[in-house]
Amino acid sequence: MTRASAHPTPSGRVVVExxxxxxxxxxxxxxxxxxxxxxxNTIESVGPGPAPRDLQGVVRRVDGTGHLATPGLVNTHHHFYQWLTRGLATDHKLFDWLVALYPAWARIDERMAHAAARGSLAMMARGGVTTAVDHHYVFPRGAGDLSGAVIRAAAELGVRFTLARGSMDRGESDGGLPPDFAVETLDEALAATEATIDEHHDASFASMTRIAVAPCSPFSVSTELLRQGAELARRKGVRLHTHGSETVEEERYCRELFGMGPTDYLASAGWLGEDVWMAHCVHMNDSDVEVFARTGTGVAHCPSSNARLGAGIARVTDMLEAGIPVGLGVDGTASNEAGELHTELRNALLVSRLGPHRETALTTRQALRLGTYGGARVLGRHESIGSLEPGKLADLVLWKLDGLGHASIADPVAALVLGPAAPVTLSLVNGRPVVEDGRLRTADEDEIARSTRDEARRLARLARGD
Known part of the structure; x- marks a missing residue:
């Protein structure tokens, strides 16, 4: 189903040279x-030197002297609602962190979800993200249309978007972590997910909105929700997403409850394949890496969040050598307060070099590929985005590298990846300017900041019972 974008496709030619x-x-x-x-909305040509002067229909020429042009960054894993709970539980491992924050998350409503999504998307867009995923799985009873609020925010800001419509059906009374009123029943979760697909999913080449089926994690959903969720996704022709192998505690939990590790357990529920990507995948043994490679299962690597929660170092080098599709993820801003994917280019390289491969773990070009084409491949969109090639969609970022922070680095890719956060002079999504000269064109950043501050305070009051 093809749906009209909130932002019409631009006409004429734009030249960046x-x-x-x-x-x-x-x-x-x-x-x-x-x-x-x-x-x-399409890249027509890419090449050396200036563009031909006799091009017809040129509506804008951008002088990119001192800049680097790259594909737009692709964020493959995030939890937008967590923008309202940044800076909390700063010294916790994953399970303790979840226990500390679920009492607040369980009280989000539609207004909060919309404000948090705008904050998350604005920060990413300003830092070069042109495609983003939100894995939203908290649906408190009576909270309103949370999925619609997030989708509306992405359309307003003009960012290409996938909503990974999550779910949980194991509350505290079933041994789960969230309060019972913040989870759904099996039937509710499946019905709501299918309705979201039917209403919002656009499978077209230039789609701005797609939906994935995304039960939260092996320790927060039933086996039946995983199994029937996979069946629903394949019946509807959409992708599947969940968390996997994030911590040693998760590994221990799966072995105690199911008698097998997370990868084998998820495989038993139908959760491996070219239409599946999983977040984190930190604790993977050689067998896990082999089965991911053999089945084409993708990985969203979230180095900053993994470090923040002390989860460990993912085997990204081994995954890439095995042929596993790997992209980058910000993860929720309650475990990565920066909220930017640009910083993940650098952190992916640095964290990987702390592992056994040391200085040979990742190159600067591999880091850039993870954040662009790698992410597009994970989302199944590499035919349309992720690289600058004729015929692909015009998702492009122009990074300013002639300022104090970068001008003395001769290699522009090294400057982008290893240097400080580079200012974005221009970001195009679907051919339309979303950021210019470091500021959003599609929304008022100051208004977004005020709104997220107000909603964060309201959420804190509700969580305290004020």
Whole structure:
């Protein structure tokens, strides 16, 4: 089903030239000085030197001197609602962190979800993200249309979006962590997920909104919800997403309850395949890596969140060598307060080099690929986004690298990945400017900041019972 975007497709040609270009195509083609021509919402040409002067229908020329052009960043895992609970439980491991924060999360409502989504998306967009995923799985009774609120926020800001419609059916009375009023029954979760797909999923090439089926995790949902969720996703032709192998406690839990590790347990419920991606995958043994590679199951690597919660170091180098699709994720901002994917390029490289592969773990170009084409592949969108190539959608970021923080680094990709956060001079999503000169074009950042502050305070009062 094709749905009209909140932002119409632009007409005419936009030319970006005189910039370094990292296309992130299959050959990692780069130009020290080149051009990109965008026609409507599509990349028309990419090449060295300036664009032809006789191009017809040019509505804008952008001089990219001192800049690097890359594909837009793709965030493969996030929890937008957590924007309202940043800076809490800062010294906790995962299970204790969840116990500390669920009393607040269980009281979110539609207004809060919309404000938090706007805050999360605004921060990411300002930092070069053009495609984002929100794994939303908390649906308190009487909270309103939370899925609709998040989808509306993404449309307002003009970011390409996948809602991973999550669910939990194991509350405290069933041995789960969230309060019972914040979980759904099996039938409620499946029916609401299917209704969200029917109302919002757009499978078209240039789609701005897609839906995935996303029960939360092996320790918060029943086996039946996993199994029937996978059946629903495949019947509807959408992707599947969940958390997997995040902590040693999760590994222990699965072995005690199911007699097998997380990968084998998820496989038994139908949760491996080219249409599946899992967040974290920190504690993977050689057998797990092999089965992910054999089945084409993707991974959302979240290095900052994993470090924040002390979860460990994912085997990203081994995964890439095995051929596993790997992208990057911010994760929720209650475990990654920065809320930016740009910083994950650097952190993915640095954290990986703390592991057994040390300085050979990841290169700067591999880090950039994780954040662009790798993420597009994980989401099943690599035919349309993730690299700068003719025929692909015009999701493009122009990074300013001639300022104090970057000008002395000769290699622009190294400057982007290893240097401080680079300012975004221009970000196009579907050919439309979303960020210019470091500021959002599609929303008022100051208004978003005020709204998220007010909603965070309201949520804190509700959680205290005020």
């Amino acid at each position: 005189n910039c370094a270009i990292a296309t992130v195509d299959a050959r990692d083609t780069e130009y020290a000085s080149g051009h990109v021509v965008v026609h409507g």
